[in-house]
Amino acid sequence: MAGRFDPAVADVRWQRRWDDERCFVADTASAKPKSYVLEMFPYPSGRIHMGHVRNYTMGDVLARYRRMQGFEVLHPMGWDAFGMPAENAAMERGVHPEGWTRGNIAAMRDQLKRLGFALDWSREVATCDPEYYGHEQALFLDLYEAGLVYRKESEVNWDPVDRTVLANEQVIDGKGWRSGATVERRKLSQWFLKITDFADELLDGLEALDQWPEKVKLMQENWIGRSDGLRFRFRTDAAGAQRDYPWVEAALAAAPEIEVFTTRPDTIFGASFVAVAPDHPLAQAVASQNPDAADFIAQCKAVGTSEEAIESQEKSGFATGLEAIHPLDPDWRLEVWIANFVLMEYGSGAIFGVPAHDQRDHEFATKYDLPIRRVVASPTQDKDTPIGETAEPGEGVLVNSRFLDGLSVEEAKDAVIRRAEQEGWGKREIAYRLRDWGVSRQRYWGTPIPMIHCDRCGPVAVPREQLPVVLPQDVTFDIPGNPLDRAMEWRQASCPKCGGEALRETDTFDTFVDSSWYFIRFASQPSDRPFDKADAEAWLPVDQYIGGVEHAILHLLYARFWTRALKRIGRLDIDEPFKGLFTQGMVTHETFRAPDGRWLSPDEVRKEGGKLVAADGAPVSRGRVEKMSKSRRNTVDPEPIVAKYGADAVRWFMLSDSPPERDLEWSEAGIEGAARFVQRVWKLASTEASGEGADEALERKLHRTIAGVGEAIEGLQFNKAVAFLYELTSAIEKAPPSATRAEAIVTLVRLAAPMAPHLAEECWAKLGQQGLVVGADWPSFDPAKLVEDEVTLAVQVNGKLRDTLKAPRGLDRAEAEALALASDKVQRQLAGASPRKVIVVPDRLVNIVA
RNA sequence: GCGGACGUGGCGGAACGGUAGACGCUGGGGACUUAAAAUCCUCUUCCCGUGAGGGAGUGCGGGUUCAAAUCCCGCCGUCCGCACCA
Numbered sequence: 010m011a012g013r014f015d016p017a018v019a020d021v022r023w024q025r026r027w028d029d030e031r032c033f034v035a036d037t038a039s040a041k042p043k044s045y046v047l048e049m050f051p052y053p054s055g056r057i058h059m060g061h062v063r064n065y066t067m068g069d070v071l072a073r074y075r076r077m078q079g080f081e082v083l084h085p086m087g088w089d090a091f092g093m094p095a096e097n098a099a100m101e102r103g104v105h106p107e108g109w110t111r112g113n114i115a116a117m118r119d120q121l122k123r124l125g126f127a128l129d130w131s132r133e134v135a136t137c138d139p140e141y142y143g144h145e146q147a148l149f150l151d152l153y154e155a156g157l158v159y160r161k162e163s164e165v166n167w168d169p170v171d172r173t174v175l176a177n178e179q180v181i182d183g184k185g186w187r188s189g190a191t192v193e194r195r196k197l198s199q200w201f202l203k204i205t206d207f208a209d210e211l212l213d214g215l216e217a218l219d220q221w222p223e224k225v226k227l228m229q230e231n232w233i234g235r236s237d238g239l240r241f242r243f244r245t246d247a248a249g250a251q252r253d254y255p256w257v258e259a260a261l262a263a264a265p266e267i268e269v270f271t272t273r274p275d276t277i278f279g280a281s282f283v284a285v286a287p288d289h290p291l292a293q294a295v296a297s298q299n300p301d302a303a304d305f306i307a308q309c310k311a312v313g314t315s316e317e318a319i320e321s322q323e324k325s326g327f328a329t330g331l332e333a334i335h336p337l338d339p340d341w342r343l344e345v346w347i348a349n350f351v352l353m354e355y356g357s358g359a360i361f362g363v364p365a366h367d368q369r370d371h372e373f374a375t376k377y378d379l380p381i382r383r384v385v386a387s388p389t390q391d392k393d394t395p396i397g398e399t400a401e402p403g404e405g406v407l408v409n410s411r412f413l414d415g416l417s418v419e420e421a422k423d424a425v426i427r428r429a430e431q432e433g434w435g436k437r438e439i440a441y442r443l444r445d446w447g448v449s450r451q452r453y454w455g456t457p458i459p460m461i462h463c464d465r466c467g468p469v470a471v472p473r474e475q476l477p478v479v480l481p482q483d484v485t486f487d488i489p490g491n492p493l494d495r496a497m498e499w500r501q502a503s504c505p506k507c508g509g510e511a512l513r514e515t516d517t518f519d520t521f522v523d524s525s526w527y528f529i530r531f532a533s534q535p536s537d538r539p540f541d542k543a544d545a546e547a548w549l550p551v552d553q554y555i556g557g558v559e560h561a562i563l564h565l566l567y568a569r570f571w572t573r574a575l576k577r578i579g580r581l582d583i584d585e586p587f588k589g590l591f592t593q594g595m596v597t598h599e600t601f602r603a604p605d606g607r608w609l610s611p612d613e614v615r616k617e618g619g620k621l622v623a624a625d626g627a628p629v630s631r632g633r634v635e636k637m638s639k640s641r642r643n644t645v646d647p648e649p650i651v652a653k654y655g656a657d658a659v660r661w662f663m664l665s666d667s668p669p670e671r672d673l674e675w676s677e678a679g680i681e682g683a684a685r686f687v688q689r690v691w692k693l694a695s696t697e698a699s700g701e702g703a704d705e706a707l708e709r710k711l712h713r714t715i716a717g718v719g720e721a722i723e724g725l726q727f728n729k730a731v732a733f734l735y736e737l738t739s740a741i742e743k744a745p746p747s748a749t750r751a752e753a754i755v756t757l758v759r760l761a762a763p764m765a766p767h768l769a770e771e772c773w774a775k776l777g778q779q780g781l782v783v784g785a786d787w788p789s790f791d792p793a794k795l796v797e798d799e800v801t802l803a804v805q806v807n808g809k810l811r812d813t814l815k816a817p818r819g820l821d822r823a824e825a826e827a828l829a830l831a832s833d834k835v836q837r838q839l840a841g842a843s844p845r846k847v848i849v850v851p852d853r854l855v856n857i858v859a
Numbered sequence: 860g861c862g863g864a865c866g867u868g869g870c871g872g873a874a875c876g877g878u879a880g881a882c883g884c885u886g887g888g889g890a891c892u893u894a895a896a897a898u899c900c901u902c903u904u905c906c907c908g909u910g911a912g913g914g915a916g917u918g919c920g921g922g923u924u925c926a927a928a929u930c931c932c933g934c935c936g937u938c939c940g941c942a943c944c945a
Contacts, residue, residue: 013897227863228940236944271945284945324943350943360945368860369943442944561940666871666883674871678884686883688897728872732882739882803878808926810878848925854877858925 014691014768016655023770024125032783033072033127037533037544039081045548046072047528049556049564050087053113053135054094057120059596059637059663059675060557062647066663066764067593067727068555069126073763074722076127077787083548085531086121086128088114090137091455091520097187099454099486106454107482110137120648125656125766127783132531136523141530142456143477144539145523148575150459150470155578157203160468163447167195172490173451194310199449200458200516204570208233208441211569220589222670225561232562234442238272239426240357241435243283243333245291245345251330256298260331263294267333267345270356270440274429275421278410279363279384281374283333284326284348286358292347295329302327302347309349324373325349333361336434337411348373356440364400371400384410385418446567448519453484453492455517463504463511472505478513491515524564525571528554528586545581550588553725558592565590591725594672598643600632608632608642634674645675657765658684664727664764687768689738690761693754694772700746708794710740711753715790718760727764734761756788804829805856806838822849829855 027033048068051061065086072084088110095106102109114135121128134141152158166175170188174197185192204211212233215226244266247257267283285291287309296303305327326346335341343361350369351360364374364381374381381396385405392408407413413421429435449458457478459471471478481499484492493499493515504511526539528551533544568586575581601609604627614621614629621629637644651659662683667673714737721730737757744750755776762769762782773782797818802825804812812834820828826847829835839859846858 224863224940231862231941234941234944238945269945273945322943348943350945352944355944362945367945369945372943440944442941558939668872671865671872676871676884679871682884685898692898728882732873735882801878805877805926808877808924813878846925848877850877850926854926856877856925 012695014655014688014695014771016657016687016767017652019771020123020125020656020767023767024122026770026781027125027127027783030781031131032781033082033084033129034131035083035085035129035548036081037547041079041081043083043548044072044075044080044553045083045532045551046075046553047083047085047531047551047555049554049560050089050524050527051117052089052092052094053110053117055113055116057117057647059645059647061121062124062659063596063663063669063673064555064557064593065121065124065126066660067591067669067725068553069128069660070664070722070727070730070763071553071555071725073127073766073783074787076783077759077762077785079786082127083132083532084126084128085132086126086130087133087527087531088117088135088137089520089524089527090114090135091142091517091523093452093454095454096452096486103486105482107137107480110135110454123648123651123656124660127766132534134527134530134534136456136520136527137454139477139479140536141527142523143479144530145456145518145526146459146471146476146478147473148526148539148580149518149522150473150476151578151580152202152574153470155574157206157574157577159201159203159445160198161201161445162196163199163201164194165197165199165447167193167197169193170489174449197449197451199447200460201445201447202570202574204446204567205441205443207570207573208235208443209439210573211443211566214569214573214585218585218588218590221587222590222592225558225565225590225592228561229566232443232566236272236440238270238438238440239274239422239429239435240268240270240438241274241336241429242266242268243336243343243361245331245333246342248330248332248342248344254298254330256295256302257330259294259298260291260329264289264291267291267359268357269359269361270438271361272440273363273366273418273422274425274435275407275410275413275416275418276363276366276384277335277337277361277425278413279365279382280335280343280361281364281370281380281382282344282346282362282377284346284351284360284362284373286351286353287347287349288353289347289351289358291329291331291345291359295327295347302329305347322349324369324376326373326377328377336429336432344379346373346377354444355442365396366400366402368400368402371396382409384408384413446519446570448522449516450519451491451515452517453480453486455520456523457493458514458516458518460514461502461504461511462514463507463509465509466504466506466511468514469504469506469511471502475505493517521563521567525567526575528568529572529575529581540581542581546583549581549583550586553589553591554587555591555593557595561592591669593669594667595636596675597634597672598637598645598675599634600641600643601629602632603627603629608640610642611645636672637675650680654680654684655687655767657768658687661686661731661765665731666728668728669725686735686738687765689742690757690765690768691772693738693741694758694775698746699751700748702747702749704744704747704749707740707744707747707753708749709797710737711749711756712790712794715756715760715788716792716795719787719790722763730764734764758782759785759788800852802829802852803854804832804835805854806835807858808856811835811838816852818852820852822851825849825851825855829857 046068048064072082076082090110095110098104098109099106168175168185168188168190170190175185212235215229245261245264251257287306292306296306326348329345331345332342333345362370364370365383366385383396384407386392386408387405404418407416407421413424426437457480459478461469461471463469481496484496486492500513502511502513529540529545532548533540535541572583572586601614603609603623609623613624623629635641658680662680714733717733718730741750741753758769758772769782799815800818802814802816803810804814812832814828816828826849842859844857844859848856
């Protein structure tokens with residue numbers, strides 16, 4: 010009896026060997042074709058979790074597979090090391106964010122190494138390295154000089170207790186996620202990157218990304234939210250008797266014209282009112298003179314920003330006493346309202362309402378008894394068909410619309426836009442949902458924004474030779490707010506322009522800036538500049554990028570933007586950073602709850618008499634299978650699992666069963682099964698009795714497996730690759746000794762190498778093969794050996810399967826038909842009737858239609 | 860509300876329009892063992908039948924086709940993204 014494969018010994022042995030031989034160091038100068046495989050780098054939270062293991066295992070299989078195929082592979086790893094958890098740890102435990110982060114990186118690096126990933130650690134970067142963020146500051150200044158950066162006042166979520174800006178995701182039900190304080194809307198001066206300049210490019214670029222999931226492309230498309238329409242002006246006037254009201258005067262002075270944006274210029278004769286956003290200048294002017302208006306606006310702002318709050322909120326408005334003059338009819342006047350459903354950030358912050366064909370306008374008009382005028386009619390309607398309880402946003406033919414009558418919606422849109430442009434009161438415009446990217450964060454643990462504020466010169470860029478602007482170490486976290494604000498020694502600087510006393514910018518970058526170019530730095534890392542153009546272009550774009558779908562919009566959009574911005578300024582000639590994208594599913598686990606509703610971790614639950622009970626004997630209810638999370642207490646720490654079963658079993662399980670894009674449920678039984686497979690392969694390799702002669706059936710199986718595994722890995726269908734290897738393993742186990750069998754075992758080891766590399770190396774050595782299996786060639790297959798000489802013909806009568814027959818391959822139609830008709834079962838079904846028609850699919854099926 | 864994905868045994872899932880359920884897990888039976896673990900063999904969609912065999916079956920209802928899990932139409936359900944975007 011051969012011994013068992015002992016991962017505790019083997020894993021370390023081969024990891025050391027790969028390291029010693031620098032197996033995974035990528036050579037940019039190599040003449041081989043290049044392949045860049047990348048997984049989204051982790052935030053160093055302290056320990057890796059199963060999601061990381063799954064993500065990195067997939068990338069690793071691909072990287073190792075490509076290497077065996079003869080590619081020079083770049084497969085790097087680093088750390089998205091800035092961010093709030095480090096500061097929270099500093100506040101809660103009094104540790105410095107840097108020390109905390111560095112410690113976490115060291116621990117997680119060890120954990121990753123223990124899993125035997127084929128990573129080029131020589132290129133490791135952490136975004137908190139001054140070298141890394143210094144180059145990032147330089148890139149930012151490049152963009153600044155190119156006019157792609159600007160400073161603007163903008164509204165932010167302000168936590169008054171923690172005295173910091175919160176991201177939208179950190180505002181829960183209107184309260185700060187840490188402090189629980191009610192979040193205020195506050196205006197702050199922030200740095201913005203002009204991502205909207207690239208809106209069209211980013212949208213059009215999606216088309217070429219044929220190796221991206223449609224879902225992600227669609228999400229980005231919606232996020233960018235392009236809509237074509239017309240921007241035009243209404244002249245304003247006072248409504249008859251109200252000319253002398255002070256707020257009307259103020260409003261007319263502030264807004265002699267109101268600009269609106271519409272995607273439905275065709276409905277211009279259906280207009281029944283004009284509405285502006287509460288923070289529109291006109292609304293503000295009215296409010297300055299009219300306390301009721303001011304109250305109304307304050308009410309609008311008081312409503313939470315949560316989705317539910319917005320959804321349940323009733324449409325409401327405030328009549329300003331102004332009127333807007335219809336651009337196509339000077340005698341036609343529309344009431345001007347301030348309305349709570351108009352957004353200042355979109356379009357021009359003002360709309361004209363068409364209640365007949367827009368649901369929001371319909372609700373508003375109904376409430377305030379404004380006219381509802383049909384201007385589009387479907388084929389079953391005419392110009393007098395009344396509008397019902399809801400608006401009719403659909404297609405049709407224009408009615409009640411003067412010169413537009415009879416035109417289709419599309420034709421009418423065009424006609425109105427042309428007329429507006431001719432007459433000079435409006436022009437065609439494209440509006441985007443996408444906003445410019447605000448990158449300022451009032452946080453310590455991030456990349457300092459390389460700017461200096463001078464009272465005389467305004468904001469001035471830090472001179473290049475002074476980069477990097479390094480974070481000061483000596484800061485305190487005992488008081489809420491940004492510690493950089495209090496680091497007076499660090500803040501003081503002389504103005505690069507006038508030489509006078511000035512203060513540094515104390516905001517740091519959104520961490521998404523850090524992750525917007527790390528894949529470029531991986532490809533090329535000179536010390537004197539962010540990257541070398543030629544070296545970076547040798548690797549980029551990333552051939553396969555793998556990560557969670559939660560980054561479908563922000564990170565992936567920012568990285569695409571950054572890459573295009575670098576192209577525009579001539580730094581890198583790459584359009585799209587990620588040629589192939591794959592978003593893997595989550596790792597889930599069942600959940601358990603105590604009678605009082607508390608979540609219980611799996612090790613607090615045991616089985617007793619077929620029932621689940623807690624440690625104290627209380628009955629436990631089984632919850633849903635959910636994503637592993639601390640709050641649900643259903644996490645499984647990979648480290649003890651790896652220690653118990655070995656890296657390969659864990660890797661194998663991560664690839665088994667579930668298709669990679671779907672969720673994978675962690676289970677004890679599953680990992681046991683994976684560990685069993687590892688031993689089966691080891692047993693084959695370690696007990697192989699050499700045999701003589703060929704085994705044709707096994708040989709065909711072998712070639713089909715080579716083809717199948719290759720195709721599955723190429724398509725990132727790892728679960729199928731796994732299934733193929735199970736089949737081959739069973740076939741070899743059952744086969745009698747032969748030369749073919751011996752060869753099949755060697756091939757099996759190569760096929761399994763990307764997934765279970767330690768096992769493969771151990772087997773490879775045991776089988777007396779030369780070198781390391783990581784450097785071995787991927788097996789090739791002979792297409793001629795993929796087919797069987799004998800096929801199984803399915804025989805159907807009227808489309809129902811009645812028999813299966815063994816037949817030699819390549820029967821012609823007549824032969825196949827004759828064979829099928831000779832079947833007893835077929836004859837019984839036919840019961841003497843003669844077939845009306847016979848369909849033959851060669852070597853597969855005969856269908857007899859009676 | 861808008862957009863999208865998905866729905867197959869006890870479970871995860873396979874299946875160029877052509878033998879539904881590969882492979883794995885679980886469970887049943889058996890072998891080996893003093894015993895257990897490990898390992899191996901074997902069965903495992905459902906219904907009728909001792910059996911040979913027959914019938915049903917891929918969320919539901921229609922349709923196209925010699926043939927539909929797969930294509931088309933209409934429902935139902937689950938999940939995800941966006942959300943007062945003019």
